[in-house]
Amino acid sequence: MADPMRIRAQAAGDKTTVRVLMSHEMETGQRKDSAGKVIPAWFIQEVTATHNGKTVLTADWGPSISKNPFLQFVVKGAKAGDKIAITWVDNKGDKRTDEATVS
Amino acid sequence: MQTRREMLARSATVAGLLAAAGFLPTSALAAWPQAAFDAKTLADAVKALGGSAPVESKDVSITGPDIAENGAVVPLGCATTLPGVKRLLLLVEKNPNVLAAVFNVTDAIETNLSTRTKMGQSSNVFAVAMMGDGKVLYAAKEIKVTLGGCGG
Numbered sequence: 001m002a003d004p005m006r007i008r009a010q011a012a013g014d015k016t017t018v019r020v021l022m023s024h025e026m027e028t029g030q031r032k033d034s035a036g037k038v039i040p041a042w043f044i045q046e047v048t049a050t051h052n053g054k055t056v057l058t059a060d061w062g063p064s065i066s067k068n069p070f071l072q073f074v075v076k077g078a079k080a081g082d083k084i085a086i087t088w089v090d091n092k093g094d095k096r097t098d099e100a101t102v103s
Numbered sequence: 104m105q106t107r108r109e110m111l112a113r114s115a116t117v118a119g120l121l122a123a124a125g126f127l128p129t130s131a132l133a134a135w136p137q138a139a140f141d142a143k144t145l146a147d148a149v150k151a152l153g154g155s156a157p158v159e160s161k162d163v164s165i166t167g168p169d170i171a172e173n174g175a176v177v178p179l180g181c182a183t184t185l186p187g188v189k190r191l192l193l194l195v196e197k198n199p200n201v202l203a204a205v206f207n208v209t210d211a212i213e214t215n216l217s218t219r220t221k222m223g224q225s226s227n228v229f230a231v232a233m234m235g236d237g238k239v240l241y242a243a244k245e246i247k248v249t250l251g252g253c254g255g
Contacts, residue, residue, distance in 0.1 A: 059205060059206045060207075070217070076213060
């Protein structure tokens with residue numbers, strides 16, 4: 001199981017800015033190790049964000065997203081105390097969900 | 104001779120059949136647009152996602168540095184003020200596969216997203232907005248990379 005995500009959700013007026021830092025290698029499948037063998041691709045393919053259980057954003061990612069990916073988005077109408085949950089699934093089928101409270 | 108395009112189309116069909124038969128491990132993997140991520144140009148990637156020919160527009164904006172010191176971490180943002188956006192795409196022209204990310208946005212999200220991408224070399228980056236009415240708009244920006252982020 002991968003390390004937890006760091007999620008910050010800050011409300012300003014009726015908008016909430018959510019910043020997510022995921023912990024993932026994001027191997028492209030283009031690199032070679034010291035023995036010249038290709039390191040197989042290993043990257044996050046799908047990210048889902050929910051606000052109080054309702055899906056507000058889904059993203060499909062390719063291997064060209066950076067290692068330990070960062071994602072920022074703005075949710076309309078989220079208030080302090082609301083729950084923001086982020087789920088990712090990588091190309092090996094591994095997944096992780098973390099939740100944060102809007103402050 | 105079988106062209107790459109035919110091959111891709113065929114593998115998409117096979118993947119679809121496999122998914123329908125429940126052979127793929129998760130639904131998430133079946134939904135991932137493989138053909139779009141294999142595309143080598145902006146037009147091909149948009150086409151693989153079912154969009155029409157992209158048109159440059161001032162209403163879409165892309166943010167990023169003019170010069171990126173480290174190509175492994177290039178902060179990119181895409182934004183548009185237009186209503187009715189279905190998808191936002193981020194692409195890096197000279198990466199092995201141009202498409203970096205597809206964001207399926209809903210009404211509850213502002214169409215302003217940021218993330219970080221890898222860039223193998225200096226190139227143009229594109230932000231593409233696929234609208235609900237079928238229009239595809241894009242904005243481009245050139246980013247110079249001092250140290251590439253895709254090599255070994």
